[in-house]
Amino acid sequence: MSQQVPVILRVLSASLTLASRAGQLIKDVVKSGTSLDIIDKVEADRESEQLIISSLSKHFPHLQIRGEENIQIHTTNNTTFEELVNVNKDVLQTKCPNEFKNLEEKDIVVWVDPLDGTREFTEGRLEGVTVLIGIATQGNPVAGVIHQPYFNSGEGRNVWGMINSGVHGLNKNQQPLLGRIIAGSLSHRSKTVMEAVKICEPTEVIQIGGCGCKVLLVLDGKAHAYIHASKGCSLWDTCAPDAILRAAGGRLTDVFGKDISYDLNDNTSVQTGVLATMNDHDWYTQRIREKLQNQL
Numbered sequence: 001m002s003q004q005v006p007v008i009l010r011v012l013s014a015s016l017t018l019a020s021r022a023g024q025l026i027k028d029v030v031k032s033g034t035s036l037d038i039i040d041k042v043e044a045d046r047e048s049e050q051l052i053i054s055s056l057s058k059h060f061p062h063l064q065i066r067g068e069e070n071i072q073i074h075t076t077n078n079t080t081f082e083e084l085v086n087v088n089k090d091v092l093q094t095k096c097p098n099e100f101k102n103l104e105e106k107d108i109v110v111w112v113d114p115l116d117g118t119r120e121f122t123e124g125r126l127e128g129v130t131v132l133i134g135i136a137t138q139g140n141p142v143a144g145v146i147h148q149p150y151f152n153s154g155e156g157r158n159v160w161g162m163i164n165s166g167v168h169g170l171n172k173n174q175q176p177l178l179g180r181i182i183a184g185s186l187s188h189r190s191k192t193v194m195e196a197v198k199i200c201e202p203t204e205v206i207q208i209g210g211c212g213c214k215v216l217l218v219l220d221g222k223a224h225a226y227i228h229a230s231k232g233c234s235l236w237d238t239c240a241p242d243a244i245l246r247a248a249g250g251r252l253t254d255v256f257g258k259d260i261s262y263d264l265n266d267n268t269s270v271q272t273g274v275l276a277t278m279n280d281h282d283w284y285t286q287r288i289r290e291k292l293q294n295q296l
């Protein structure tokens with residue numbers, strides 16, 4: 001059945017399976033380690049990336065895939081197509097937007113962050129850890145998965161979405177969000193990073209690690225914005241969050257409001273920072289532009 005399903009849905013379905021499996025693998029590394037030291041981090045990162053990229057490239061050989069670790073992939077992957085793709089019936093049965101129906105594997109770039117929230121992982125703040133798989137075409141993010149393995153005391157969840165189709169797996173705040181709550185980095189706090197948050201006059205700042213985790217706060221309606229005025233994030237950090245936010249009606253751009261391009265590129269750094277919101281995006285970009293135009 002699935003061979004008639006558009007490629008993009010099959011890749012998205014496989015990404016869901018793989019993100020969950022990578023999350024389990026990260027949990028296994030945590031359980032087997034005596035302490036959350038840097039060795040565990042390297043092992044978890046590499047195993048997670050190995051799993052995701054070897055499976056995707058086995059079943060979709062013409063996809064263009066780029067992972068954070070950029071490691072050599074061994075092609076000893078035994079996962080069958082059935083185990084990888086056909087298990088997510090809800091994804092395969094999703095109505096594919098017309099503009100993506102005829103995409104071929106070669107038209108698709110997949111950006112993989114096998115373990116986002118490194119510092120959170122090594123320091124035991126495990127809710128901040130996510131696995132990010134973003135799907136782009138012609139430089140634009142179109143679909144993605146954020147897997148949060150330690151959501152709800154280790155139950156885990158998959159948040160996924162596709163532009164013009166919708167978003168699944170959110171844990172929406174039922175209360176109206178008062179004030180202006182801004183999520184910002186915990187471990188990368190330069191003067192400019194702090195300044196950009198302050199310029200936007202927050203009533204509360206949530207300092208927490210991981211790009212995926214902070215975008216989840218925005219998607220869940222627990223923060224109004226995520227602001228990171230630094231060149232530290234990379235295309236594998238932002239692609240999946242960008243696609244899912246857009247699918248939910250929000251926006252992710254650089255801090256000046258410019259869209260990020262996800263073409264396969266040697267320069268993988270998002271030089272001019274990240275701004276993610278569900279509403280009032282231009283209000284934030286205008287403020288930041290006025291004060292920080294020349295500082296990034």
Ligand SMILES: Nc1ncnc2c1ncn2[C@@H]1O[C@H](COP(=O)(O)O)[C@@H](OP(=O)(O)O)[C@H]1O
Pocket residue numbers: 113115116117118119184185186187188208209210211230231232233234237
């Ligand atoms: N100034 C900086 N230097 C290096 N990496 C940065 C950075 N700012 C952000 N990042 C990267 O962006 C992601 C989110 O950062 P933060 O946790 O500070 O919000 C992290 O991804 P990883 O955890 O996958 O390495 C981190 O490496």
Ligand SMILES: [Mg+2]
Pocket residue numbers: 113115116117211236237
């Ligand atoms: Mg990352």
